[in-house]
Amino acid sequence: MKITLIFLILFLTNQVWSQKYSVEKSSIMFFSKTPVEDIDATNTNVSSLFNPTTGDIVFSMMMKEFEFKKSLMKEHFNEKYIESEKFPKSTFQGKITNYSIDNRGEQQVKAVGKLTIHGVTRDIEAPGVIEFVNGRAIAKSKFVVALKDYDIKIPQILWKNIAESIEVNLEITYKPL
């Protein structure tokens, strides 16, 4: 009896611990700013799972889901720079630290983990904000990606049009799974 009870408690705790959050609304934007041309694109079809108890977080997105103002930009992005036929996805897996699920209001946090773009995986650290409100978790982050870190090459003829470092702007609303 006692043992059964212990098991039950253990199982329950395990269930509570794995109460995960999945995406309700997502937007990952990137900006490339040069004197010649400003380019921005948005992906609103991001997959992510977040475990607020442990802080573990994972992302995955299809690079072809980035939408641009010019259709030719999208074609070049996929065909020449990101090579999305070879590397269709970008992923991140890591941990968010420095927050409490019981705190109200925005909390400054830090995300640490492995970011994979264009088939290249790198350890990154990004600042961000998380807010728990109405049973939802809202995560925001801004960070910079240097193209050469991910082996993304810009042809010489276009080096004035595309920035060497791209600003990434992320906003995800999570709901319990």
Place this chain on the structure above:
Amino acid sequence: MILRFTILLVLLPSYLFAQDDLMKEMMANEKPETDYAAATFKGSRIINGQSVETRGKGQLEFIFAHRFGPMSGGAYQLFGLDQAYVRLGLEYGLTDNLGVGFGRNSYDKTMDGYLRYKIIRQSSGAINFPVTITAFGSGAVRTSPQTQDAGYAIELVDRMAYTGQLLIARKFSPKFSMQLMPTIVHKNRVDKTIETNDVFALGFAGRIKVSRSIALTSEYYHRFNVGSTNPYYNAVGIGIDIETGGHVFQLIITNTRGLTERAFITETQGDVRNGDFSLGFNVTRAFQVKKHN
């Protein structure tokens, strides 16, 4: 002991490999995606003829094409560069799959208008389809010769020609694409001693990318119902595509000089066996005139 072991087992999943497990769990829940083939060809033209590609919604493409004189003219004619036929054209993407275009070719002073519609796209994943199919239809009016100069009665309907094509393409790999083009060209008025009103043809085209921005292309149109008195040849050409941002440059060697379907599919005058080749180029410039969503 057994109890402790069990506790450990129950607890382990939530501690070990949490992020890997989270990643696996997420992947398992993802809906299967459909991956559509993009950029099967770089331009809306391969050599002389059309490709399956449509312009994106709200994109206006200016097409500027030249076909020079025969290279056999030698240095005196600068290998044909002293004479050129020009086609100026515009194509606009009404939607991502429907385009409309028109242009004027100085060869036979022909004006043409066309519609192209991408019926189905090559895809893999949730939806699997092996090829991209685009329907192409055009009407063209040949304004040369002028009515008073013709020497015979000629009306507007006599000047008209129509083309219907199915463009069927497959991108075998990011580097290699092929296209088949079953084609019918109808000409309202022909010299029946040498030609028929309807010409049936099948086109073949291919592309090999040699770098991110450079590709080699080729194209051949084979006519089927050709009589023994027909003085024309099948159109063939090879080219090189160079892409730089919003421009595509296509440098071409071909045995035809017309740039509308009537002219290059049914009235090509260059005999390959005689080495009747001309240089040419197509240059396109794309403008996004309406925001793409």
